Ligand SMILES: Cc1cc2nc3c(=O)[nH]c(=O)nc-3n(C[C@H](O)[C@H](O)[C@H](O)COP(=O)(O)OP(=O)(O)OC[C@H]3O[C@@H](n4cnc5c(N)ncnc54)[C@H](O)[C@@H]3O)c2cc1C
């Protein structure tokens with residue numbers, strides 16, 4: 355698969371990068387590790403005229419902010435997060451989610467920002483189209499959707515598959531976004547539109563610059579699981595991240611954040627299940643009920659050969675186990 359011609363720019367600073375993106379008016383794409391973008395360009399799913407490479411900009415090391423939060427440069431490679439002692443100590447779920455991505459080569463090249471800004475996926479979309487006698491789908495500007503033929507033109511159920519995004523959402527992280535106008539901060543969940551046609555709430559001239567993970571409260575536990583068929587070098591069929599906080603008595607759940615990824619156009623927080631856990635004893639029955647409720651609430655899309663029923667069962671079973679582990683890590687009930 356030979357790449358088409360394009361221009362390559364290598365700005366030396368983030369400010370120069372956003373100035374370039376602003377000037378190029380949407381004809382440009384940011385190139386970070388290239389592990390998502392380049393295969394999509396080879397398949398001619400994305401055809402930018404100019405690539406703005408971040409390769410000449412050295413990422414800052416992860417650092418603790420005065421309020422105890424952790425700031426991680428979005429240009430950092432996933433392997434750096436996986437290895438960083440600070441990240442592993444202060445946000446172990448983030449390190450674990452980074453380790454879940456692809457294989458070693460993908461993590462050595464792939465960046466945090468690129469992982470968050472990866473394109474959503476669908477069996478029809480993620481194939482070469484030039485040798486097929488098939489008309490393009492909605493996401494490619496066409497007039498049909500192959501897996502979901504009754505969908506209207508404004509709906510695309512391609513699935514967003516980042517492993518890191520659910521962990522950041524469960525951790526209550528914020529995203530620092532840089533543009534020529536300056537910096538804005540949004541919650542990690544607000545980075546996503548929920549529409550597979552345009553999954554990110556990001557302007558073409560904006561860069562994800564950093565991720566801020568707040569310091570955890572005392573008696574906080576976490577748990578993360580990515581389900582795959584082979585167990586490696588593979589996108590998830592469902593990715594689940596949980597952060598749970600116990601009250602001062604060590605017996606009551608003060609609150610839980612659950613994020614479930616790789617099953618819809620964006621990572622989903624099952625709000626009703628989270629509410630059912632808050633201010634209640636996290637006993638086995640309550641955790642099992644919350645997991646079952648979450649599986650229904652998320653309403654997974656069938657994707658990559660996995661049926662909705664199978665994905666609901668997967669979420670129910672794994673989320674229950676993760677909730678038990680998070681309670682134990684928070685210092686709560688042990689078996
Ligand atoms: C074999 C293989 C297996 C994979 N497995 C997984 C997996 O298991 N889990 C998973 O989550 N991903 C997986 N991926 C997808 C991808 O490799 C990773 O998500 C990786 O982290 C992407 O980062 P990158 O730096 O290479 O992004 P790039 O490919 O450089 O960029 C991806 C997209 O993000 C944009 N972008 C990059 N950086 C920024 C930024 N700072 N601000 C704004 N936009 C930006 C680019 O313009 C592009 O549209 C896999 C890829 C391959 C090839």
Ligand code: SF4
Nearest residue numbers: 476479491499510511
């Ligand atoms: S789900 Fe989206 S990407 Fe897949 S065929 Fe339909 S419109 Fe295209």
